[in-house]
Amino acid sequence: MQNLNILQDEELLQLLKQEQMAAFEEIYNRYWDKLYAAAYKRLQSKEVSEELVQDLFTSLWINRNVLNIHTSVAGYLFTSVRYLVLGQIQKEMVRASYKESLSLNRIDNSTEETVLLNDLVANLNVAVEQLPVKCKSVFELSRKEFKSNKEIAAELGISEKTVENQLTKALKRLRLGLNSLLLSLSMLMITLF
Numbered sequence: 001m002q003n004l005n006i007l008q009d010e011e012l013l014q015l016l017k018q019e020q021m022a023a024f025e026e027i028y029n030r031y032w033d034k035l036y037a038a039a040y041k042r043l044q045s046k047e048v049s050e051e052l053v054q055d056l057f058t059s060l061w062i063n064r065n066v067l068n069i070h071t072s073v074a075g076y077l078f079t080s081v082r083y084l085v086l087g088q089i090q091k092e093m094v095r096a097s098y099k100e101s102l103s104l105n106r107i108d109n110s111t112e113e114t115v116l117l118n119d120l121v122a123n124l125n126v127a128v129e130q131l132p133v134k135c136k137s138v139f140e141l142s143r144k145e146f147k148s149n150k151e152i153a154a155e156l157g158i159s160e161k162t163v164e165n166q167l168t169k170a171l172k173r174l175r176l177g178l179n180s181l182l183l184s185l186s187m188l189m190i191t192l193f
Contacts, residue, residue, distance in 0.1 A: 009073035016064050024064070027073065028057055035081045042085045052084045120178075127177040131170055138166035139174075 004012065004026040015023035032053060039049035056077065060067070069076045128136060134156075141152045142163075149163045156163075 013067070013069065013073055016060075017067065019064065024057075024061055027060070027077075031074065031077050032057070035077055038078060039081055039085050043088060048088060052081065052088060056080050056084060123178060124174065127174050128170075130177070131173060135166050135170045135173070138163055139170040142167055 004015075004022055007015075007023075007026070009027070009030075012023045012027050016027065035053045035056065036049055039052050040046065043049050043052075059080075060077075071079070128139060131139060137156065138152055141147045141155065142149070147155070149160045149167075152158075152163045153160045
């Protein structure tokens with residue numbers, strides 16, 4: 001086999017079209033570093049630049065039989081990498097735009113979410129007020145003052161089992177009372193996102 005590093009690019013291209021892997025390797029070795037530097041200069045990302053150059057050489061090998069290069073091999077490769085870089089920049093701009101629109105939607109929805117949360121809290125407070133007296137006092141000691149069942153039992157002079165029963169009753173009533181509101185809120189939240 002002849003020494004390929006002394007051949008001109010056009011001669012290497014002819015050998016590449018004849019499926020000479022050594023010709024491909026010579027083109028790869030001649031241009032990989034320069035193409036990588038050109039891509040990196042624009043993208044400032046080692047991984048993305050390497051990937052683009054590898055994709056270019058993969059495409060070169062896959063399409064070796066149908067290549068129709070009207071300029072020099074170097075011109076073809078550098079033009080190709082420029083288009084790949086521009087495509088990558090365009091993809092990144094689309095991603096950035098999409099991320100920005102998502103964050104703007106979250107910011108815009110924060111007011112709506114605050115209103116919805118305030119409505120939920122107001123409705124919960126109304127539902128708590130409608131609980132029977134004993135049930136309400138057990139619930140408030142548990143959920144608002146963060147007392148244990150034992151502490152509530154001692155304070156109200158009832159058994160811990162009664163405290164558990166009253167909490168269960170309170171939660172069941174609150175759940176039933178707020179079910180329709182939560183369903184409406186969840187449907188609203190689904191439409192917002």
